[in-house]
Amino acid sequence: MLGVLGGMGPMATVDFMGKVVQNTPAACDQDHIQVVVCMAANIPDRTAAILGEGTDPFPAMRATVRWLETAGATCIAIPCNTAHHWHAALQAETSVRILHIVDAVADTLAGQGGCIGVLATSGTVKAGIYQKRLALRGFSCRTPDAAGQAEVMRAIRLVKAGQLAEATTILRAQAEAMVAAGCRQVVMACTEIPVALATVNGALRSVLVDATEALACACVEACTTGAADPALPLAV
Amino acid sequence: MLGVLGGMGPMATVDFMGKVVQNTPAACDQDHIQVVVCMAANIPDRTAAILGEGTDPFPAMRATVRWLETAGATCIAIPCNTAHHWHAALQAETSVRILHIVDAVADTLAGQGGCIGVLATSGTVKAGIYQKRLALRGFSCRTPDAAGQAEVMRAIRLVKAGQLAEATTILRAQAEAMVAAGCRQVVMACTEIPVALATVNGALRSVLVDATEALACACVEACTTGAADPALPLAV
Numbered sequence: 001m002l003g004v005l006g007g008m009g010p011m012a013t014v015d016f017m018g019k020v021v022q023n024t025p026a027a028c029d030q031d032h033i034q035v036v037v038c039m040a041a042n043i044p045d046r047t048a049a050i051l052g053e054g055t056d057p058f059p060a061m062r063a064t065v066r067w068l069e070t071a072g073a074t075c076i077a078i079p080c081n082t083a084h085h086w087h088a089a090l091q092a093e094t095s096v097r098i099l100h101i102v103d104a105v106a107d108t109l110a111g112q113g114g115c116i117g118v119l120a121t122s123g124t125v126k127a128g129i130y131q132k133r134l135a136l137r138g139f140s141c142r143t144p145d146a147a148g149q150a151e152v153m154r155a156i157r158l159v160k161a162g163q164l165a166e167a168t169t170i171l172r173a174q175a176e177a178m179v180a181a182g183c184r185q186v187v188m189a190c191t192e193i194p195v196a197l198a199t200v201n202g203a204l205r206s207v208l209v210d211a212t213e214a215l216a217c218a219c220v221e222a223c224t225t226g227a228a229d230p231a232l233p234l235a236v
Numbered sequence: 237m238l239g240v241l242g243g244m245g246p247m248a249t250v251d252f253m254g255k256v257v258q259n260t261p262a263a264c265d266q267d268h269i270q271v272v273v274c275m276a277a278n279i280p281d282r283t284a285a286i287l288g289e290g291t292d293p294f295p296a297m298r299a300t301v302r303w304l305e306t307a308g309a310t311c312i313a314i315p316c317n318t319a320h321h322w323h324a325a326l327q328a329e330t331s332v333r334i335l336h337i338v339d340a341v342a343d344t345l346a347g348q349g350g351c352i353g354v355l356a357t358s359g360t361v362k363a364g365i366y367q368k369r370l371a372l373r374g375f376s377c378r379t380p381d382a383a384g385q386a387e388v389m390r391a392i393r394l395v396k397a398g399q400l401a402e403a404t405t406i407l408r409a410q411a412e413a414m415v416a417a418g419c420r421q422v423v424m425a426c427t428e429i430p431v432a433l434a435t436v437n438g439a440l441r442s443v444l445v446d447a448t449e450a451l452a453c454a455c456v457e458a459c460t461t462g463a464a465d466p467a468l469p470l471a472v
Contacts, residue, residue: 009265010257014250017275021246027397029245032277039253039271045264071307161263 001034002223003073003096005064007041008080009160012191012212016079019216024224033223036071040064046082047123047153058086062093069096075222077215081120081189085127097222102133104218105187105211113138116209117178117186119171119193122153130189142183148174152190159192167196175204185209237270238459239309239332241300243277244316245396248427248448252315255452260460269459272307276300282318283359283389294322298329305332311458313451317356317425321363333458338369340454341423341447349374352445353414353422355407355429358389366425378419384410388426395428403432411440421445 002020006013017037026032043061048054061083068076076098078084084101091098109116116139118130131141144152155170171193175186187209188194194210238256242249253273262268279297284290297319304312312334314320320337327334345352352375354366367377380388391406407429411422423445424430430446 007265007268007271010260010262010268010271011254014254014257017253017273018247018250021250022398024246026246028393029243029277029279029281029396032243032246032275034277035243035246035273035275037253037271037273037275039268039273041265041268041270043265045266157264160265162258 001036001072001074002219003068003071003076004035004037005040005061005068005076005078005083006037007039008043008046008078008083009192010039010041011159011162011195013037013039013079015195016077016191016212016216019210019213020219023213023217023220033220036068036073038064038068046080046085047121050082050085050123050127057083058089061086061090065090065094065096065098069094075099075219077219079191079212079215081129081191081211082123082127084129085123099215099218099222100133101211101215102130104214105130105189105209106134106137106139107218108209108214109137109139109185111184113140114184115140115142115182117142117175117181117183118189119144119152119174119178119186120189121156122149124189125149130187142178142181144174144177148177155196156190156192159196164196167192168199171196172200172204175208179204179207183207187211237272237308237310238455239304239307239312240271240273241276241297241304241312241314241319242273243275244279244282244314244319245428246275246277247395247398247431249273249275249315251431252313252427252448252452255449256455259449259453259456269456272304272309274300274304282316282321283357286318286321286359286363293319294325297322297326301326301330301332301334305330311335311455313455315427315448315451317365317427317447318359318363320365321359335451335454335458336369337447337451338366340450341366341425341445342370342373342375343454344445344450345373345375345421347420349376350420351376351378351418353378353411353417353419354425355380355388355410355414355422356425357392358385360425361385366423378414378417380410380413384413391432392426392428395432400432403428404435407432408436408440411444415440415443419443423447
């Protein structure tokens with residue numbers, strides 16, 4: 001059973017859940033995988049914490065991970081890129097495998113090495129979540145300059161507040177700038193970004209990598225291979 | 237905290253969750269309501285059971301409702317119209333309020349009385365879920381004839397299998413037939429139907445009533461009024 005540490009943000013979790021369902025080979029309800037989703041909206045802002053400006057979200061995330069483990073999750077996903085700053089610390093708290101969103105992205109990148117653009121929160125960028133983990137796979141990362149990064153953060157907050165149109169305009173421009181700067185592919189490395197760029201078509205679409213979808217596909221694979229999941233009701 | 241007995245079907249649950257998030261007054265993640273969703277894909281087919289052709293889904297639904305109660309849900313929603321055949325029996329098993337989707341729909345219907353079209357599963361129609369409960373509010377119901385109902389069921393199964401385009405064509409024609417037969421409004425009374433009719437515009441859009449959205453709004457209201465919800469981690 002897949003356990004989802006969700007709510008960071010809520011619409012991004014919904015987008016992730018939709019991508020899990022869409023990527024599950026199924027002809028009827030009963031073919032789908034068992035999932036428990038916690039929309040834990042009380043988790044403090046991740047970027048603020050990384051930038052030293054907010055409450056530590058780790059205790060609330062740890063509590064929800066432990067709760068998902070108790071509920072019977074056999075693997076856990078966190079549809080929030082920035083929250084992966086605490087991935088290793090969370091993994092140390094549970095024996096249940098927590099999939100890593102950057103590994104899921106790396107598995108979908110074309111070719112070997114090269115420069116990859118990363119559109120992400122300032123927290124994800126500052127913590128080096130993509131830079132460090134993609135370097136292990138031979139890729140280098142480009143992130144926007146300070147002014148561009150501020151625009152990306154503004155767009156992400158617009159998505160969280162439900163104002164998609166302006167967010168789409170900002171993020172499309174930033175993605176195009178990365179392609180112009182030589183990036184072969186551009187990772188939408190914040191779960192709000194694919195929500196805003198869902199309507200983008202043409203040449204830009206073909207270079208965008210959806211981290212949310214990559215994580216969803218990794219979850220489906222993890223939950224549909226190997227032993228059958230125990231059925232609900234859950235072991236609590 | 238909202239508890240969601242989901243997975244009937246999975247994409248309908250995702251659609252419901254999106255409507256909960258969209259209808260929550262929120263400017264940032266932390267403004268959203270706490271939700272726990274069980275995607276209990278192992279629940280047997282509801283329509284088959286009502287038609288006497290399948291396994292009783294009640295034990296699996298009861299187990300999940302009890303689990304949501306243990307998890308700390310202060311109200312429960314079931315984003316599956318047909319499952320409401322067991323609403324009273326499920327409510328008898330828990331002290332947590334289970335919102336009723338037909339009550340949520342009735343609260344959104346325009347005017348007093350008149351004939352309302354109902355597009356639903358054959359199980360929902362045969363069980364009289366809408367007919368009985370809307371009659372209490374002064375409305376009469378029209379459902380498709382046998383051939384039309386078979387088409388509606390086929391469209392619903394197409395949605396569950398991810399084949400939206402053909403489902404949209406079928407359901408639009410059935411909805412238009414109900415308007416032609418004198419229905420003032422047409423309820424999309426199966427949670428798969430709004431997924432298929434999301435792209436319908438024009439005059440037909442203005443008479444369509446989205447039962448999923450009505451339930452989502454009722455949930456937001458139930459969870460944002462009164463005492464503050466206890467924060468996650470949940471009491472299990």
